[in-house]
Amino acid sequence: MRSAILVIKCRAAVAWEVGKPLSIEEVEVAPPRYHEVRVKIIATGICGTDDHVLAGSFPKVEYPVIPGHEGAGIVESVGPGVTCVKPGDKVIPLCLPQCGECSSCLKSNTNCCLKTHICEPQNLMPDKTSRFTCKGKQVHHFLWISTFSEYTVMPDSTVVKIDSAAPLDKVCLFGCGFSTGYGAALNTAQVTPGSTCAVFGLGGVGLSVVMGCKAAGASRIIGIDINRDKFEKAKELGATECLNPQDYKKPIQEVLLEMTGHGVDYAFEVVGCLETLTAALASCHMGCGICVMVGVPPLGAQLSFDPMLLFTGRTMKGSFIGGWKMKDSIPQLVSSYMEGKFKPDILITHILPFSDIGKGFDLLHAGKSIRTVLMF
Numbered sequence: 001m002r003s004a005i006l007v008i009k010c011r012a013a014v015a016w017e018v019g020k021p022l023s024i025e026e027v028e029v030a031p032p033r034y035h036e037v038r039v040k041i042i043a044t045g046i047c048g049t050d051d052h053v054l055a056g057s058f059p060k061v062e063y064p065v066i067p068g069h070e071g072a073g074i075v076e077s078v079g080p081g082v083t084c085v086k087p088g089d090k091v092i093p094l095c096l097p098q099c100g101e102c103s104s105c106l107k108s109n110t111n112c113c114l115k116t117h118i119c120e121p122q123n124l125m126p127d128k129t130s131r132f133t134c135k136g137k138q139v140h141h142f143l144w145i146s147t148f149s150e151y152t153v154m155p156d157s158t159v160v161k162i163d164s165a166a167p168l169d170k171v172c173l174f175g176c177g178f179s180t181g182y183g184a185a186l187n188t189a190q191v192t193p194g195s196t197c198a199v200f201g202l203g204g205v206g207l208s209v210v211m212g213c214k215a216a217g218a219s220r221i222i223g224i225d226i227n228r229d230k231f232e233k234a235k236e237l238g239a240t241e242c243l244n245p246q247d248y249k250k251p252i253q254e255v256l257l258e259m260t261g262h263g264v265d266y267a268f269e270v271v272g273c274l275e276t277l278t279a280a281l282a283s284c285h286m287g288c289g290i291c292v293m294v295g296v297p298p299l300g301a302q303l304s305f306d307p308m309l310l311f312t313g314r315t316m317k318g319s320f321i322g323g324w325k326m327k328d329s330i331p332q333l334v335s336s337y338m339e340g341k342f343k344p345d346i347l348i349t350h351i352l353p354f355s356d357i358g359k360g361f362d363l364l365h366a367g368k369s370i371r372t373v374l375m376f
């Protein structure tokens with residue numbers, strides 16, 4: 001705890017304003033305060049949502065900001081009152097808090113802690129101050145965890161200790177992408193053995209949905225993407241067929257209804273787009289099909305669809321970080337990974353030094369990467 005009193009200077013990627021690329025800066029990271037933890041990030045993935053932050057399409061973000069929310073690291077120091085972790089512990093920062101006290105945390109059937117960014121802005125620590133400064137200016141936090149900084153401070157409700165043997169360059173994916181997709185299939189949809197699933201969008205999150213459907217015993221998993229380069233990996237992970245909507249004159253929901261006879265049992269929207277969301281709902285089996293919304297639609301978008309789709313018994317539900325109560329579940333997921341129960345490693349297509357973060361975003365924009373992991 002010796003260093004808890006010191007300000008640390010380190011590298012971080014700062015988004016100074018909307019529409020500008022990240023710039024690597026030297027930032028000062030203040031010590032953790034009451035119920036806060038300072039973590040040395042070892043590895044961090046680049047997620048589609050970080051790109052939404054740069055584009056200004058993620059709600060409630062204030063600039064300048066340090067994005068990043070798919071990291072893994074080691075506790076450097078803790079503030080007063082912290083009992084859940086200690087310096088030296090391997091941890092995963094949580095992009096969805098589990099405060100343990102709010103009405104959602106006290107319910108068993110939701111993970112939407114009321115301290116999530118959907119309810120409470122997470123650009124500053126809970127005491128409404130920042131631990132980051134750069135060139136004399138206050139820099140905002142992102143989702144309270146800002147993993148694009150070599151050292152970062154977070155509330156103790158957004159960090160969890162994991163197995164000390166876990167490889168941080170792999171398990172960082174449990175902080176967002178893998179957990180979000182895998183849990184959407186297992187927790188939110190509760191895919192049943194022998195069922196037919198359709199997954200719209202085969203990025204890192206969609207491929208994790210494919211893994212979840214396979215683990216749940218689905219017998220048919222149809223992957224849908226406009227980039228056919230994604231099909232090989234999807235098939236490797238369990239997709240039984242892959243479709244490119246651009247290959248058909250008909251809307252993709254009609255193609256799916258024809259292929260399956262009466263529609264799919266489960267459809268997942270993992271693009272973040274209204275058209276694919278309505279197509280996913282319309283491709284569900286009448287009376288029982290379940291459409292799970294995983295992607296975040298554009299800011300301010302309004303959904304419009306034929307309400308008869310719901311009247312005739314289809315269900316549409318949202319899945320937030322795979323439905324996992326993160327503090328309870330992430331250590332268990334890491335343990336299952338250590339036992340070889342699943343291999344999210346396959347999602348990692350690129351490993352780059354942190355200084356190449358711009359290249360990582362270029363790969364994402366070009367559709368050439370599934371997940372890039374940056375190493376500090």
Ligand code: COD
Nearest residue numbers: 048049201202203204205225226227270271272295296321
């Ligand atoms: N039809 C089919 N596929 C499409 C279409 C389309 N019209 N348009 C794009 N796609 C494909 C792309 O080719 C790509 O393969 C895939 O959709 C999207 O993948 P990525 O790699 O860009 O993104 P992911 O997988 O990392 O993330 C996608 C999400 C939609 C899940 C993400 O952007 C998002 O909205 N996340 C929010 C969900 C959440 O809970 N977030 C918490 C913190 S991230």
Ligand code: ZN
Nearest residue numbers: 047049176177
């Ligand atoms: Zn994410």
Ligand code: ZN
Nearest residue numbers: 099102105113
């Ligand atoms: Zn809570």
